[in-house]
Amino acid sequence: MDKIFCMLGMIVAIGGHVSALAADYKVGERIGEVKAISQANPTYKTLDWDDMMPVDWDPMKSLKELDLDKLDDADPRAIEALEQMRSAWNDAPIVQKLDKQRVQIPGFVVPLDMNGTQVREFLLVPYFGACIHVPPPPSNQVIHIILPKTLPKDQQKTLDLAARQYGPISVSGLMETVASNTSMGFAGYRIKAERLMPYKLKEN
Numbered sequence: 001m002d003k004i005f006c007m008l009g010m011i012v013a014i015g016g017h018v019s020a021l022a023a024d025y026k027v028g029e030r031i032g033e034v035k036a037i038s039q040a041n042p043t044y045k046t047l048d049w050d051d052m053m054p055v056d057w058d059p060m061k062s063l064k065e066l067d068l069d070k071l072d073d074a075d076p077r078a079i080e081a082l083e084q085m086r087s088a089w090n091d092a093p094i095v096q097k098l099d100k101q102r103v104q105i106p107g108f109v110v111p112l113d114m115n116g117t118q119v120r121e122f123l124l125v126p127y128f129g130a131c132i133h134v135p136p137p138p139s140n141q142v143i144h145i146i147l148p149k150t151l152p153k154d155q156q157k158t159l160d161l162a163a164r165q166y167g168p169i170s171v172s173g174l175m176e177t178v179a180s181n182t183s184m185g186f187a188g189y190r191i192k193a194e195r196l197m198p199y200k201l202k203e204n
Contacts, residue, residue, distance in 0.1 A: 044104035044172045049126040052140050052189065054093050059085075059138055090186040092138035099177040103191070106170040106199040107143070109162040110184050118156060119163045120147060123184055124171055124191070136185030144180040144187035145171055148194070155196040168199035 107124035124143040125136075136142060151159070162169040172195040180187040 044102045047098075047101075047103040047105040047175075049105070049107070049141060052095055052098065053138075054095060054140075057093050057140075059089065059092070089136075089138040092140040092188060094140050094177050094188045096177055098175050098189070101175050102173070103175045104170060104172040104195075105143070105191075106168055108166055109159065109169055110166070111163045112182055112184060119159050121145070122159075122163065123182060123187060124169075139179065139186040139188035142185055142187040142189070143171075143175075144178075144182060144190045145173075146190060146192050148192075151196070158198050159196050162198075170197045170199045171195075172197075 105124070107126055109119070110123040110125055111119050111121075112123060113119070113121035122145050124145050126141050127137070147159075158169060161167065171191055171193050173191045173193040176190045176192070177188070178190040180190060
């Protein structure tokens with residue numbers, strides 16, 4: 001049942017919570033309290049990952065009629081259910097009103113294109129290890145980040161460090177409801193990045 005539990009772990013991660021330090025993140029753990037980010041900028045709307053999923057969308061729908069305790073990975077019913085779920089997640093519904101909004105959102109970096117040690121393109125995901133250690137999350141929980149041709153040195157350094165550690169970063173820019181099929185999974189959204197910052201929770 002390894003594949004089944006792996007998929008269920010991703011579902012749990014969509015609604016979970018984590019500690020503040022990058023070093024404390026474990027595979028499948030979520031970014032944390034997004035609305036509390038300390039570098040909030042009034043130019044951008046602070047976006048939570050849950051805001052990107054329609055309220056009536058159920059990622060568990062294809063598994064609800066199965067008794068997972070009685071299935072293993074070789075069971076045809078399990079294989080079919082996982083294939084249906086993966087297909088549904090690749091084409092997960094988006095929230096259209098987010099199109100053309102200037103947003104700020106933190107997440108974990110999944111590099112797509114690197115020039116030496118410099119990241120030129122990446123996916124932003126809500127939990128640690130997505131696309132690398134576990135299968136990709138639903139496409140409405142993946143953002144394809146498009147970088148400008150040149151980044152300030154401090155922002156490029158922040159991005160490259162986050163990429164090496166698969167760590168958290170805050171991205172600000174113009175969000176578009178444009179789907180992408182990348183080498184690391186499907187993305188339901190795209191952000192043309194304007195500003196990258198290290199991610200930290202607001203200190204009490």
